Amino acid sequence: MKDVNLSEFSFSGAESTAIEDLRTLDNADKERLLMAGVDVDETNRAGSFLHLNHSGVHCSVTQPGVELLGIKAALKKYDGLPQHFWQLVDPDKDEFTRSARENLHGGYFIRTEKGAKITAPVQSCLFLKGQRVGQNVHNIVIVEDDSELHLITGCAVSSPEEAAAHLGISEFYIGRNAKLTFTMIHNWGEEVVVRPRTSGRILAGGEFQNNYVLMKPVGNLQSSPVIDLDGEGARARLNSVIVAPKGSYVNSGGVLNLNAPNTRGEIIARTMTTGGTIIAPGCISAKAVPARGHLECKGLILGNGRIHAIPELDGHLEGVELSHEAAVGKIAQEEIEYLQARGLDEDEATSTIVRGFLNVDMEGLPVALKRAIDEQINHLDASDVM
Structure with missing residues (x-):
């Protein structure tokens, strides 16, 4: 993995004022957000959240059954969120988690009510604007029992020429028979450092689908969400579509821990390099039976570039069913x-x-x-x- 020097970025002094209407953003910013999946018109959206540099600048909810707050407001309202804040991610894991703990700029808190079916997606955006800005955010999503939520998160810089650093902590809590579809679309630039640290826990009958899309240049990205399937019948699927042009370095994978009977997990990756480097680790670990997991990584090399697929299966008991398929090559x-x-x-x-x-x-x-x-x-x- 490439070295990252956080001292090259500024993690203070980039506060922003509130934006009541996302449609008032300039046209260039609107276009950057659109290509990160963010609808500034907020049509067919249950809620919207925008974090710009070091400040949460927009938060709105249009559908009952879902609560959307800035993380700082949520910590104040819920006495520090002791059952959820820093419970799935170790704050001392590395320098990036320590930076987020010691100098929190913001992030979002989303909670559905028990039994609520949030039919329209909630959208959030973590946006960077300006040279050498560093951003620390912490996001918490709680999908209560028997509820459903679609969450779209767009991450972007205002110009592909900007250098920036994004450090993001995300913790997902999926209740019994609940369902979360989480889609992240990145629209970074050639000089951007990205270090998300993501973990999730799924209870009995819960379902998590994670869709990750990166088709724009990025300087240096490393991501490997860890999802624990802790309840019987829990299911998880990690989808990713990644393109790495020349100059991009992407280390993106995922870990599924099948910790309860009748759990099922899939990791499906499509990667393509047109000159950049892609490291694609994936691991499915099964510690209960019956449990089924499948890992699939297919890579396409066009011209120069590198794809290093690392599929890993870890079965702990007789009777688990784990499989993988990996292929890297060219167009026939x-x-x-x-x-x-x-x-x-x-x-x-x-x-x-x-x-x-x-x-x-x-x-x-x-x-x-x-x-x-x-x-x-x-x-x-x-x-x-x-």
């Missing part, structure tokens, strides 16, 4: 020739194959968000993939 020439025979030129054929490779079905996504992801894939032209 016969596939290109097949499409050329049907009227496409070589560039068009290559782009078509790439779009099909990256277009992973992410079950449960809102239509508008699926459209935004498809738009990013469709914007990959021949210059991106050749």
